[in-house]
Amino acid sequence: MNSKARITAIGSYVPNKIMSNDDLEKIVDTSDEWIVQRTGMKERRIAAENEFTSTLCIRAVNDLIKRYGVNIQDVDMIIVPTTTSDFAIPSTASMIQDAFGIPEAGAIDVNAACAGLTYGLHLANCLITSGLHRKVLVIAGETLSKVTDYTDRTSCVLFGDGAGAMLVEYDAEQPSFLSYIQDTKGSSGKHLYRTALRNEWYGEPLRDSEKMVQNGREVYKWATRTVPEGMEKLLEQANIKMKDLNWFVPHSANLRMIESICEKKGFPIEKVLTSMVYYGNTSSASIVLALDLAVKDGRVTQDDVLLLIGFGGGFTYTGLIVKWGVPSNIKE
Template identity: 40%
Template sequence: MRSANTRSVIRGCGSYLPEHILTNDELSKRVDTSDEWIVQRTGIRQRHIAGEGETTSQLGVKAAQAALDAAGLTADDIDLVVCATSTPDFTFPATATVIQHALGITKGAAFDVQAVCSGFVFAITTADKFLVSGSHKRALVIGAETFSRILDWEDRGTCVLFGDGAGAVVLEAQPGDGSLEDRGVLTTHLRSDGAHRAKLFVDGGPGSTGTVGHLRMEGREVFRFAVGMITDVIEDALKALDLTAEDIDWFVPHQANRRIIEASAQKLGFAPEKVVITVDKHGNTSAASIPLALTQAVSDGRIRAGDLVLIESLGGGFTWGSAIIRW
């Protein structure tokens, strides 16, 4: 039963990165590129690559278990699993159900959300609706990707950008007083516009080519649209709570490109020291990037209980979204 002013509170977070690290120097032996070229344009220095036979669900299971451990909870405490991914193990069943079974979760529902790099923000928003409605009590929200499997490793414009990994949070429905001081998800804002499909997409699928396909991107066009779209949903989030950039303790953006992150932060007035950046070590891990960055900032002591955290992302489609969370 729903309590008045129920909030979806983050109880714990966790992450997992494959063991294999692929550096820019190693990549330069495969395609016509260099460490200097990649760092100057993207800020990326390395990325993790899933091993042979290492699946998206396996990464997700390890991240989810770490989140459960951090929350002091077990599989029996979870009644909802939402997995954001664009690189599922199978066309079906949903990767969330594979993770659910591997963890021993037997209650409630499990399903995937597909919004590419915005997937984690969309998944958090979706799980929040379930929890505040009173239909479910605790949710595992996971972002897990093996983008290395859909890259054209001869295309230097895309293969240098992406990596593999997974991150997860445990959300729990808790009563609040309806104020800005409540812990949990305070506001979420989602957008999409299918007119931009050709700027960032995969050129295959079961309903079209019958193949998995490869990622294709018009990098300059994505960069041109990204900052404006990101600004849109962040301004909406701040306005919804009558906040300014100065009120936010930590800005945790999707880790796609350091130049996009820095341009967005500067335009919106976020001080550089408030911006969490992990793209240099992880590359763009799509739906996994925000929970990976959150877990890093929690584990190193930056994000603490009571902090106001703003997350945002933009992905293929285009999709974009934001959320403000009291930690």
């Protein structure tokens, strides 16, 4: 993989409001024990009434700028992976362009559900490596609490809100991207959806709802089969061994799912980065939130080799092996 792009900065933001498992016990038939046993989650962050995906994304970018002292006025493309855009039109990316007054930049949203962050990074790498762009801002953000059905005890315990930003720049000498994979199983889209203009699946009625609807069992079966296969392909393409990985950073969907994936691959759970325990499933934002937690506490350092893999609605997944290019001497 002849990449010419490097990840150079990271930032994140989560809302102040915390929804604990005890809080959920008060609104739905569940318990802390039941949630932890099945998901590993203890808390999730919930956006305020006046906070939307663009709000969270803007604050994540501000965090990136504050910590790394970078200039984003010469960014030439803004990519926002999200499933919860403020509006259908305009894009959340356009709103971020306006908030920072970035001149002459393209701006697009990417809807790849929980694979959004890895899709966004892959697109950034492609744009820069092709020579068409030199500096791309990727901001994954979600306000899933606004589309969560809090009467559905099996799914409402999962979702939280948050955003993370990553800067990708031209660097042919020390590129971050070592390998990538992508795959889609579109026939399974009916197992994880939110209706919009349609409420049927090729003649098959769907639940008519603006809320998230998920068949957790089908998602679990697909992920625990597909992700281990994807990990193997990524390692083979990069010509590295499992033992050479410093960290595995999967989408933080469910801790039990990740434990199953690691068991199948013989990968130590101690070398896995997640964000779901205190942030819940934040869809496209979960990987960048997990990464930034580890950057802040010093677990992830420059030149670490990371395997990132996002998977979810579509069904679609994208995986990357990256050499972490962000310097550790950040501003605080």
